Amino acid sequence: MKRRLWAIVRKEFIHIFRDWRTLLIIILMPVLMIVLYGYAITLDMRNIVFGVIDDARTPESRALLEAFSENGFFKPWPHALQRDEIEALFMRRDVHAVLVIPRDFSRLLTTDRRADVQLIIDASDSNVGTFVNNYAEQVLRKYNERNNRGLPLLFEISPRIFYNPDMNSTNFFVPGLVALILMLISALLTSIAITREKETGTMEQILVSPVHAREIVLGKVLPYIALGLMNASLILVSARVLFDVPVRGSLLLLGLMSLVYVFVALSFGLMISTVARTQLIAMFGTLMATILPTIMLSGFIFPIASMPAVLQYVANVLPATYFLIIIRAIMLKGVGLAELWSHALILTGIGTFLLLAATRRFRMRLE
Amino acid sequence: MQRIFYLVQKEFRQIFRDPAMIVALFAIPFIQLLLLGHAITTDVKNLDIAICDLDRTPMSRAFTEHFGETAYFNVTVVEDDYRALSGLLDAGRVKMAIVLPRHFQRDLVNGSRPGVQLLVDGIDGNSAGVAMGYLASIAERYQVELLRTDPVLGRSLRHSPVVSAASRFWYNPEMESKVYIVPGIVALILLIITVFLTSMGIVREKEIGTLEQLLVTPIRSWQLILGKIIPFSILGFVEMAVAIGFVHLIFGIGVAGSIWLLFFESAIFILTTLGVGIFISTISETQQQALFVGWFFMIFAILLSGFFIPIGNMPDAIQYLTYLNPLRYFMVILREIYLKGTPLHFILTETLAMAGFGLAVFSAAVYRYRRVLG
Numbered sequence: 069m070k071r072r073l074w075a076i077v078r079k080e081f082i083h084i085f086r087d088w089r090t091l092l093i094i095i096l097m098p099v100l101m102i103v104l105y106g107y108a109i110t111l112d113m114r115n116i117v118f119g120v121i122d123d124a125r126t127p128e129s130r131a132l133l134e135a136f137s138e139n140g141f142f143k144p145w146p147h148a149l150q151r152d153e154i155e156a157l158f159m160r161r162d163v164h165a166v167l168v169i170p171r172d173f174s175r176l177l178t179t180d181r182r183a184d185v186q187l188i189i190d191a192s193d194s195n196v197g198t199f200v201n202n203y204a205e206q207v208l209r210k211y212n213e214r215n216n217r218g219l220p221l222l223f224e225i226s227p228r229i230f231y232n233p234d235m236n237s238t239n240f241f242v243p244g245l246v247a248l249i250l251m252l253i254s255a256l257l258t259s260i261a262i263t264r265e266k267e268t269g270t271m272e273q274i275l276v277s278p279v280h281a282r283e284i285v286l287g288k289v290l291p292y293i294a295l296g297l298m299n300a301s302l303i304l305v306s307a308r309v310l311f312d313v314p315v316r317g318s319l320l321l322l323g324l325m326s327l328v329y330v331f332v333a334l335s336f337g338l339m340i341s342t343v344a345r346t347q348l349i350a351m352f353g354t355l356m357a358t359i360l361p362t363i364m365l366s367g368f369i370f371p372i373a374s375m376p377a378v379l380q381y382v383a384n385v386l387p388a389t390y391f392l393i394i395i396r397a398i399m400l401k402g403v404g405l406a407e408l409w410s411h412a413l414i415l416t417g418i419g420t421f422l423l424l425a426a427t428r429r430f431r432m433r434l435e
Numbered sequence: 436m437q438r439i440f441y442l443v444q445k446e447f448r449q450i451f452r453d454p455a456m457i458v459a460l461f462a463i464p465f466i467q468l469l470l471l472g473h474a475i476t477t478d479v480k481n482l483d484i485a486i487c488d489l490d491r492t493p494m495s496r497a498f499t500e501h502f503g504e505t506a507y508f509n510v511t512v513v514e515d516d517y518r519a520l521s522g523l524l525d526a527g528r529v530k531m532a533i534v535l536p537r538h539f540q541r542d543l544v545n546g547s548r549p550g551v552q553l554l555v556d557g558i559d560g561n562s563a564g565v566a567m568g569y570l571a572s573i574a575e576r577y578q579v580e581l582l583r584t585d586p587v588l589g590r591s592l593r594h595s596p597v598v599s600a601a602s603r604f605w606y607n608p609e610m611e612s613k614v615y616i617v618p619g620i621v622a623l624i625l626l627i628i629t630v631f632l633t634s635m636g637i638v639r640e641k642e643i644g645t646l647e648q649l650l651v652t653p654i655r656s657w658q659l660i661l662g663k664i665i666p667f668s669i670l671g672f673v674e675m676a677v678a679i680g681f682v683h684l685i686f687g688i689g690v691a692g693s694i695w696l697l698f699f700e701s702a703i704f705i706l707t708t709l710g711v712g713i714f715i716s717t718i719s720e721t722q723q724q725a726l727f728v729g730w731f732f733m734i735f736a737i738l739l740s741g742f743f744i745p746i747g748n749m750p751d752a753i754q755y756l757t758y759l760n761p762l763r764y765f766m767v768i769l770r771e772i773y774l775k776g777t778p779l780h781f782i783l784t785e786t787l788a789m790a791g792f793g794l795a796v797f798s799a800a801v802y803r804y805r806r807v808l809g
Contacts (some may be wrong), residue, residue, distance in 0.1 A: 093727045104738060159777040177596045184601045191604035192774040193615045195477045201602050202568050212597050223543055225574055226552040230524055235560030260723050277478040347722045348635055364474045371562050373481040376473050393527060400558050407526045
């Protein structure tokens, strides 16, 4: 038993190391992604260029323009501008917004004590639109406060940020990357490795040998478990070294939960390999059933609570959703099983169910 | 000419013979479109928050009521004990907690500015930032309302000149992120389908040995290449056309500009993706390698394209890097035509850059392919 299993494990490792291109990509990709994410990715806007149509041309309007320019976030577009040119400017992407100060601006300000300026925003990217609008309101608030010493500020809001005080996106991203890579290696590589043996006909050769189905599955799966866990550690170490991403909780618990998650992913891979006949199909199937939902629906980048109800239901049965909650909590909050037992239980439940179903189906297929 | 026709015919037969392939080609992109179109959002909705009102006065209650009314926040917990809040954050039951201090109303009326404390789970920095923005504007609205309605507090307001902004949001008046994201997904589908089909289609022939059979026939290598390129570009265009119709039907997002311009630009873009596909096939021995190399290329092409992270936000060094990314240009072009109806002369720079890049990649790939074949 032990010797036969060992032989299959060794054979699988030879396969893995022979294909150095795949191996290199698997090892290099997550590290490069961390670097890219750590340095490049932020949704904070900078350098917003705005055009100005100042119909008032009064000291008050000039003071307002001054207030917009001095905050560093807005940069005035240095050319004069007509109303009918706005569309063309937006299409050339020269400006993000246009500020229009009406002719009677100063008069309204003195007689009515209220004057509106118009802000036309290129909102094709709603995110940019929101940022520009918020910053403009901030500028106006400051401008009003400066002009009116008596304007009361009724209360102050003082935020205290927990777990990730600088609201650093790398801290958010790295745990998700671990979940993604574990899924990629365990599900995708396993399903392809098994389908390849079917496609090239070597699976039948193994089947006529005295090896048990159990040993084939185990022998196929063990090397990928090792590869996955190794890669996960590499991600955690490089994130720690490069960007100080911490692991505040128990490493042992983290390893244990990762192992459970790896079993879930492997079961998916096994399941798909029993259905797919070619590597191409196995690949598309795995992408659709595991990788894509893991990236899009698990809360990896986009918050689940903001999705439509149907997608939230889907998210609630995804193993990655639970694993992400667990791994983020262990790494960033430093909490343990006391807070996480319910999520851990669900993940283990899904894992056991899938593993049983997959091995059963796999054995049926082999016999 | 006839030889090319036969090769094209052969390729189509190979694709449509396998029902799973048809599913992969047509069903998957649209599931993708549906999924991504709804899932990718930078809006924050239904954020679970806890409120701890230590004051329990009409004013503190009015303040907290403002949060229950919006779609941004769900007030899931109302807590009396200040010390329980960090436990709620730890267990992940809420993402934010608001604490109204004792004597909130009294301090507010006599002008000593009570401090409202906000406890925020900062792990998802972007969402937390957006949510804090919403919260600040809700608080601001409450403040303005108090100043307007309260006879004592409002006295000072009536004598102060105040400027406010009336904002108008062009091209996306409802401010939904899907308007911006969904046309981007159309570009992604075109990219994924053409790169994977080309690279894996060629490598499969290598892997199972039929490429060698083709090589001993009188077919020239350029005919062989055309025989691969033509069917895959046709499929790319069909895919694109169906995607545009689908986007209109499901998301109600139509093409504001010229649809012919859109297809013209797509043709230029496909030149690049086919080139990349052929190139990948020359450096891969097995389909698995082609898959991983293709995957590797795409992850970085997507991250650095401005698809969901604006390029303007990146550090300068990385911004220069994005100029090497053909998807970056296509992303801009597609969104401009889709959302604003921008004519060609305003996106000429992007078009030329994309065309230059496409020609270079394509000829390099074909050159390499012919050398590998020869």
